[in-house]
Amino acid sequence: MRRKTVSGLLPCLVLLAVVFAALPALAHHGWAWTEDEPFELTGEIEEIYIGNPHVTLEVRAEGGTWHVDLAPLARTVRAGFDEEAASIGDTVTCIGFRSRDPGERSMKAARVLVNGATYDVYPRRVPNI
Amino acid sequence: MLMEWLQALQEWQVATFFRRSFYAYPLLNATHIFSLALLIGAILPADLRMLGLFSGIPAAPFLKLMTRLAAAGLVLAILTGFLLFSVQPLEYAGNPAFLTKVSLVALGAANAAVIRLSPGWRAAAASGVVSPSLRFGAVLSLMLWLAALIAGRWIAFL
Numbered sequence: 001m002r003r004k005t006v007s008g009l010l011p012c013l014v015l016l017a018v019v020f021a022a023l024p025a026l027a028h029h030g031w032a033w034t035e036d037e038p039f040e041l042t043g044e045i046e047e048i049y050i051g052n053p054h055v056t057l058e059v060r061a062e063g064g065t066w067h068v069d070l071a072p073l074a075r076t077v078r079a080g081f082d083e084e085a086a087s088i089g090d091t092v093t094c095i096g097f098r099s100r101d102p103g104e105r106s107m108k109a110a111r112v113l114v115n116g117a118t119y120d121v122y123p124r125r126v127p128n129i
Numbered sequence: 130m131l132m133e134w135l136q137a138l139q140e141w142q143v144a145t146f147f148r149r150s151f152y153a154y155p156l157l158n159a160t161h162i163f164s165l166a167l168l169i170g171a172i173l174p175a176d177l178r179m180l181g182l183f184s185g186i187p188a189a190p191f192l193k194l195m196t197r198l199a200a201a202g203l204v205l206a207i208l209t210g211f212l213l214f215s216v217q218p219l220e221y222a223g224n225p226a227f228l229t230k231v232s233l234v235a236l237g238a239a240n241a242a243v244i245r246l247s248p249g250w251r252a253a254a255a256s257g258v259v260s261p262s263l264r265f266g267a268v269l270s271l272m273l274w275l276a277a278l279i280a281g282r283w284i285a286f287l
Contacts, residue, residue, distance in 0.1 A: 049217075050149075051149055051216065052216055074151045077151075
């Protein structure tokens with residue numbers, strides 16, 4: 001009886017291990033999903049979300065609308081980027097790293113330039129360009 | 130209809146509060162994780178006991194205690210989960226991992242209800258003897274809750 005139970009559990013544990021091993025490759029958390037080369041995007045802000053869990057922008061640029069992740073709310077606001085920083089229609093430049101998936105218009109910004117101000121939401125990630 | 134309800138939920142004062150809070154949101158998140166720990170930390174030993182592990186512990190009182198703790202964890206998880214969902218309802222409603230998670234939780238809860246109402250459960254609670262059909266329910270329970278946990282964690286990675 002007991003042996004039967006253990007042999008049934010083993011495949012489940014193996015499946016779990018495989019799933020967790022695959023996680024980092026798919027992660028939109030962290031930086032594993034982005035390219036290593038710096039990326040710069042300039043366009044017009046279509047949408048601003050200032051809230052938990054992350055601040056995000058939708059930016060209209062050549063070729064389509066981009067989804068831009070900034071930092072978590074507390075970190076982004078601490079960097080100075082809040083409701084007063086930008087409005088819909090403003091021209092924005094986002095410097096950071098784009099998705100490794102070439103078909104996906106998505107990036108994570110370390111620095112945001114808008115209305116003459118610079119906001120470093122991930123100061124240690126800002127590329128030297 | 131659904132879109133209007135999601136829109137209204139997004140504008141709910143409580144959702145607005147958690148959306149813009151620096152401390153309440155992480156605490157809400159931590160409470161959700163606590164409730165998952167309570168749920169899985171109790172249902173897992175109960176399922177394993179039904180499958181014949183820890184046979185030195187009397188099944189009847191053990192299963193009663195563990196399923197009560199798991200039920201408390203599930204209720205708290207649903208409450209905190211609903212509040213987390215309200216912060217960005219339109220975002221999560223379009224997230225395949227979220228929809229999978231909610232379906233798995235519904236199946237897990239339905240499976241738990243079927244087990245509780247089965248004659249096999251009454252026999253186990255009275256005499257401690259676990260029937261084969263109860264064991265099948267326990268295997269299903271293990272798979273559903275662990276799958277729900279994985280799908281839930283996946284929400285942030287899509």
